[in-house]
Amino acid sequence: xxxxxxxxxxxxxxxxxxxxxxxxxxxxxxxxxxxxxxxxxxxxxxxxxxxxxxxxxxxxxxxxxxxxxxxxxxxxxxxxxxxxxxxxxxxxxxxxxxxxxxxxxxxxxxxxxxxxxxxxxxxxxxxxxxxxxxxxxxxxxxxxxxxxxxxxxxxxxxxxxxxxxxxxxxxxxxxxxxxxxxxxxxxxxxxxxxxxxxxxxxxxxxxxxxxxxxxxxxxxxxxxxxxxxxxxxxxxxxxxxxxxxxxxxxxxxxxxxxxxxxxxxxxxxxxxxxxxxxxxxxxxxxxxxxxxxxxxxxxxxxxxxxxxxxxxxxxxxxxxxxxxxxxxxxxxxxxxxxxxxxxxxxxxxxxxxxxxxxxxxxxxxxxxxxxxxxxxxxxxxxxx
Amino acid sequence: xxxxxxxxxxxxxxxxxxxxxxxxxxxxxxxxxxxxxxxxxxxxxxxxxxxxxxxxxxxxxxxxxxxxxxxxxxxxxxxxxxxxxxxxxxxxxxxxxxxxxxxxxxxxxxxxxxxxxxxxxxxxxxxxxxxxxxxxxxxxxxxxxxxxxxxxxxxxxxxxxxxxxxxxxxxxxxxxxxxxxxxxxxxxxxxxxxxxxxxxxxxxxxxxxxxxxxxxxxxxxxxxxxxxxxxxxxxxxxxxxxxxxxxxxxxxxxxxxxxxxxxxxxxxxxxxxxxxxxxxxxxxxxxxxxxxxxxxxxxxxxxxxxxxxxxxxxxxxxxxxxxxxxxxxxxxxxxxxxxxxxxxxxxxxxxxxxxxxxxxxxxxxxxxxxxxxxxxxxxxxxxxxxxxxxxxxxxxxxxxxxxxxxxxxxxxxxxxxxxxxxxxxxxxxxxxxxxxxxxxxxxxxxxxxxxxxxxxxxxxxxxxxxxxxxxxxxxxxxxxxxxxxxxxxxxxxxxxxxxxxxxxxxxxxxxxxxxxxxxxxxxxx
Numbered sequence: 013x014x015x016x017x018x019x020x021x022x023x024x025x026x027x028x029x030x031x032x033x034x035x036x037x038x039x040x041x042x043x044x045x046x047x048x049x050x051x052x053x054x055x056x057x058x059x060x061x062x063x064x065x066x067x068x069x070x071x072x073x074x075x076x077x078x079x080x081x082x083x084x085x086x087x088x089x090x091x092x093x094x095x096x097x098x099x100x101x102x103x104x105x106x107x108x109x110x111x112x113x114x115x116x117x118x119x120x121x122x123x124x125x126x127x128x129x130x131x132x133x134x135x136x137x138x139x140x141x142x143x144x145x146x147x148x149x150x151x152x153x154x155x156x157x158x159x160x161x162x163x164x165x166x167x168x169x170x171x172x173x174x175x176x177x178x179x180x181x182x183x184x185x186x187x188x189x190x191x192x193x194x195x196x197x198x199x200x201x202x203x204x205x206x207x208x209x210x211x212x213x214x215x216x217x218x219x220x221x222x223x224x225x226x227x228x229x230x231x232x233x234x235x236x237x238x239x240x241x242x243x244x245x246x247x248x249x250x251x252x253x254x255x256x257x258x259x260x261x262x263x264x265x266x267x268x269x270x271x272x273x274x275x276x277x278x279x280x281x282x283x284x285x286x287x288x289x290x291x292x293x294x295x296x297x298x299x300x301x302x303x304x305x306x307x308x309x310x311x312x313x314x315x316x317x318x319x320x321x322x323x324x325x326x327x328x329x330x331x332x333x334x335x336x337x338x339x340x341x342x343x344x345x346x347x348x349x350x351x352x353x354x355x356x357x358x359x360x361x362x363x364x365x366x367x368x369x370x371x372x373x374x375x376x377x378x379x380x381x382x383x384x385x386x387x388x389x390x391x392x393x394x395x396x
Numbered sequence: 397x398x399x400x401x402x403x404x405x406x407x408x409x410x411x412x413x414x415x416x417x418x419x420x421x422x423x424x425x426x427x428x429x430x431x432x433x434x435x436x437x438x439x440x441x442x443x444x445x446x447x448x449x450x451x452x453x454x455x456x457x458x459x460x461x462x463x464x465x466x467x468x469x470x471x472x473x474x475x476x477x478x479x480x481x482x483x484x485x486x487x488x489x490x491x492x493x494x495x496x497x498x499x500x501x502x503x504x505x506x507x508x509x510x511x512x513x514x515x516x517x518x519x520x521x522x523x524x525x526x527x528x529x530x531x532x533x534x535x536x537x538x539x540x541x542x543x544x545x546x547x548x549x550x551x552x553x554x555x556x557x558x559x560x561x562x563x564x565x566x567x568x569x570x571x572x573x574x575x576x577x578x579x580x581x582x583x584x585x586x587x588x589x590x591x592x593x594x595x596x597x598x599x600x601x602x603x604x605x606x607x608x609x610x611x612x613x614x615x616x617x618x619x620x621x622x623x624x625x626x627x628x629x630x631x632x633x634x635x636x637x638x639x640x641x642x643x644x645x646x647x648x649x650x651x652x653x654x655x656x657x658x659x660x661x662x663x664x665x666x667x668x669x670x671x672x673x674x675x676x677x678x679x680x681x682x683x684x685x686x687x688x689x690x691x692x693x694x695x696x697x698x699x700x701x702x703x704x705x706x707x708x709x710x711x712x713x714x715x716x717x718x719x720x721x722x723x724x725x726x727x728x729x730x731x732x733x734x735x736x737x738x739x740x741x742x743x744x745x746x747x748x749x750x751x752x753x754x755x756x757x758x759x760x761x762x763x764x765x766x767x768x769x770x771x772x773x774x775x776x777x778x779x780x781x782x783x784x785x786x787x788x789x790x791x792x793x794x795x796x797x798x799x800x801x802x803x804x805x806x807x808x809x810x811x812x813x814x815x816x817x818x819x820x821x822x823x824x825x826x827x828x829x830x831x832x833x834x835x836x837x838x839x840x841x842x843x844x845x846x847x848x849x850x851x852x853x854x855x856x857x858x859x860x861x862x863x864x865x866x867x868x869x870x871x872x873x874x875x876x877x878x879x880x881x882x883x884x885x886x887x888x889x890x891x892x893x894x895x896x897x898x899x900x901x902x903x904x905x906x907x908x909x910x911x912x913x914x915x916x917x918x919x920x921x
Contacts, residue, residue, distance in 0.1 A: 038842035038854040063761040074732045082740045089739035093674040106725045110718045120770040125707040167457045177852045200544040207843040218631020221704030238777040238845040240537045243464045246848030312530035
């Protein structure tokens with residue numbers, strides 16, 4: 013505890029020094045890494061300065077009055093109760109100050125809203141509770157899940173440096189390029205925010221809104237979902253890695269390679285042990301948040317899979333609910349999110365884990381058949 | 397009938413006693429007390445939820461709650477504090493004080509007054525019972541945004557019903573207050589001679605009547621989307637989730653002023669009394685209140701700068717929002733000018749009123765920061781916003797309620813409260829409140845989102861400070877409860893005038909104010 017109070021003292025001292033120090037101690041807006049974030053930072057400084065000035069003048073007067081105009085020092089009450097000149101002055105002066113603030117603010121608003129002439133476009137989709145990224149120019153798609161282990165959250169393991177702000181697959185962009193973001197959601201409202209890049213936009217199911225950023229510096233920038241989206245709202249972070257153009261090209265090549273490997277998997281036939289092993293990973297990343305790692309769900313909120321009618325019933329119905337979800341509930345449609353092999357694996361896992369001893373398995377080909385041979389349509393966000 | 401005959405029928409004529417007296421009462425003082433007790437109980441209920449939230453946030457990781465229960469706590473804390481504490485408390489003040497300040501014998505519609513109160517506990521019960529229903533209480537945030545709100549269980553329907561009932565109560569109360577003020581003023585008491593508290597309530601009541609039906613419409617659409625297959629807010633059926641936000645904030649921004657205008661009124665009564673000097677700029681106070689109320693209808697989308705509006709809309713709502721700083725500034729300047737060259741003493745009501753002026757202004761400044769759209773886009777849905785609205789609602793609305801209670805309690809009970817305990821309550825509250833909420837500005841600036849049960853490690857220190865402050869603030873409210881109970885039971889006899897500098901009709905009455913007052917209207921010169 014003592015160490016923490018010392019840090020508080022250090023933070024107080026840091027206030028007197030540089031903005032860089034402030035950022036380290038999480039005191040002020042994060043160090044900007046884009047022009048927009050820089051503009052917002054300066055705008056905020058300006059307004060704070062004006063507010064501080066007004067505060068000192070107005071409350072300087074009030075505290076002077078509290079000290080001098082008190083009965084205990086024998087001050088007699090005056091009887092004035094209006095003065096038109098004074099009242100006009102303190103209506104007009106704030107108005108002028110506000111005009112002075114409005115002008116620079118309006119310039120930044122117009123700049124933030126200008127999403128024209130991008131170098132590249134990325135579509136971002138919010139899901140309960142992860143982010144999906146589609147690189148429209150490079151034809152890359154992936155999902156980005158929280159990477160912090162469950163043990164750190166419940167306190168049975170030491171928390172890492174980037175606790176809750178780390179993902180399995182970061183969004184990667186080249187430095188110095190104008191990146192246009194097309195933001196939407198699959199289920200409920202989310203909001204995509206990376207403070208250092210100065211980009212925040214609500215993700216609205218059924219609508220696409222755009223935003224943009226141009227990162228000035230190579231580095232890793234972290235943010236979180238900032239619109240309440242249900243149980244795991246606090247557990248869907250955003251990580252943007254800004255890299256050099258060469259590194260970006262290498263990353264694109266690597267992602268395309270792994271996409272081909274995934275496509276090859278869809279054409280394979282697997283043994284049950286392989287499917288269960290793969291399915292457990294898919295389950296942990298996509299299902300365990302609600303249905304829990306032990307398959308028991310949360311009574312009254314999220315149903316159990318262990319011993320459930322679906323997971324111990326006909327295979328086709330089981331595949332159907334995983335692929336198409338359950339409208340009106342938090343159960344999402346995974347047809348558009350997971351590959352054929354992953355869906356086959358997770359269904360097989362669910363039928364053979366915990367109390368479920370079905371002993372049967374689904375192959376990727378069955379999932380492809382369930383898609384009706386039209387995978388692109390099935391991949392669209394589920395509508396009712 | 398003579399006045400003497402009237403004076404004797406105070407409690408006689410077979411009026412019910414015990415619980416039936418309170419259930420059937422049409423007396424404005426009884427109903428005022430009921431509102432205030434209801435608000436006080438709810439303050440402790442929702443305050444306990446706040447302490448659970450702060451206890452969970454004392455350190456990173458999940459300790460006391462699971463994320464779903466955490467969301468239930470934040471949602472219910474918000475709904476109850478707004479609809480169950482601040483609004484009923486102000487209604488309690490209106491019931492007690494409006495007739496006393498106008499020289500009216502009672503409210504215009506006494507039976508409707510009884511109903512307006514007694515449906516409130518029903519609404520509170522609907523909200524509270526949902527904690528024990530399958531799926532738990534409502535967890536979609538007090539703002540009830542769809543589609544998340546469509547996903548929930550039975551408790552979401554109960555919440556919609558509760559909101560309807562609370563809205564109905566507010567509308568009935570408002571009709572009563574407006575009619576009383578416009579029709580039942582003592583002869584000679586023109587509108588521009590009314591105490592400022594009455595003025596602020598008159599304007600608040602109009603805001604309530606204008607906006608509560610809008611809220612009712614919004615939640616009814618949620619109800620039909622949830623249960624009857626409509627698609628008002630579902631894009632798949634041609635609806636729009638953002639439309640809910642527009643409708644909701646068209647209600648909820650004026651609602652913000654519903655929660656603060658009566659506070660302005662109370663403070664405008666208290667400061668002149670203890671400065672022993674008339675309120676500075678009475679007329680400009682009335683005009684400023686009215687302008688704030690009118691402007692409140694054209695600023696709603698500043699709560700929605702991140703939904704992706706066109707630049708022109710963002711600019712309009714940014715400018716209109718900034719404009720509100722002008723009349724609000726006028727009010728603060730007027731209060732300071734009222735203190736200037738007064739002869740001040742610092743009894744507990746005055747302390748709370750001064751803290752109000754100072755701390756509410758901090759909330760006003762952070763409001764100005766948030767009005768600047770580009771800055772708001774950085775800070776929206778972070779702890780900065782949490783800090784902002786708690787400065788306005790805790791050190792604003794709640795502190796004014798404390799000021800008002802200490803100010804009028806001697807008139808209501810006939811006893812002076814214990815000044816030492818009152819000062820303890822004040823200092824612990826004001827220190828505790830700042831320890832809770834000031835660090836939240838830093839958390840928000842540094843990027844901590846609101847409504848999260850767990851956070852990244854760099855936010856730890858300020859969260860721990862805030863939690864310590866929350867427990868200081870929370871437990872010091874027990875002192876307030878003790879002061880109120882002690883004052884009702886006994887204490888030094890209060891004079892009729894109570895405060896040396898007090899002006900107004902209520903102070904011409906005996907302390908405690910008799911059960912029936914102003915049966916013959918006083919004449920105001």
